[in-house]
Amino acid sequence: MIVYEYPFNERIRTLLRLEDLYEKFVFFLHQESPHQHHIALATIFEMLEVAGRADLKSDLLQELERQKQILLAYQSNPNVEPEMLNAILAEVDQASSALAAAQGKTGQNIRDNEWLMSIRGRTIIPGGACEFDLPAYYAWQQHPFERRFQDISNWFAPLIPLFDAIAIVMRLLRESGHAVKINAEGGSYQQMLQGKVYQMLRLSLDMELGAIPEISANKYMLWVRFTQQDGDEKPRSFEGEVPFELALCGF
Secondary structure (H helix, E strand, O other): OOOEEEEOOOHHHHHHHHHHHHHHOOOOOOOOOOHHHHHHHHHHHHHHHHOOOHHHHHHHHHHHHHHHHHHHHHHHOOOOHHHHHHHHHHHHHHHHHHHHOOOOOOOOHOOHHHHHHHHHHHHOOOOOOOOOOOOHHHHHHHHHHHHHHHHHHHHHHHHHHHHHHHHHHHHHHOOOOOOEEEEHHHHHHEEOOOOOOOOOOEEEOOOOHHOOHHHHHEEEEEEEEHHHHHHHHHEEEOOOOOOEEEEEEEO
16 A cells, blocks of 8 residues: 645645755765765755745644643543553653753754854855865765764754654654545545544555645535556556545644
8 A cells, every 4th residue: 555645734834845855864874874864954955945934843843732632531431552552642742841941043053053054055056065065074975884873963953853753743643643445436535524524644555556636625515537648658647446545634
């Protein structure tokens, strides 16, 4: 099964982009080549661009507090496992406290580092981080893996509370959706949402079908059109029936 996620608003779109960048960063950070560590560092610079919104931190803190109050209401429910609920509440509290304690603007430690900012300025230019452009950076790339790994980890460390908070908020959002099995006749599906507010949808289907969903939605209607693509050809409409699972997620 392959899962497609579609955000219904700009806030969730930003969080999904940051999630994607974080997964890329972690992968390349643990690779040994200096070229792969260059990508890890460049990915941090991309994170700063996406996370540059001044209200992202406050939005996350408000959402964590809201989720905490919702979870606390379940304490009196006999059908809820107390240990599991307390574990989730502890995670929310820990993430919220760490994020609130983070000082300054997101990634300010990197912005204050002139050397890193010189690298960031050159990476915007195609091929701009060559050894003759940035000899000091080239010399740093020759250090052993352990030294480069530790340096990048230290530069990224102040961002960890932000990404821990994002991970919890997105996990709770995904768990709020209940998957429903649907068959799209003629490669298309529509559903009226009747004004109910959702944050994101998750669509799962068998990748062997070769169907690719193109999704559009607002608070009134959801529309999914399936396409297929062979090789370098332009995508075309999927003519057959497409069985898939749909989960609408909302806080």
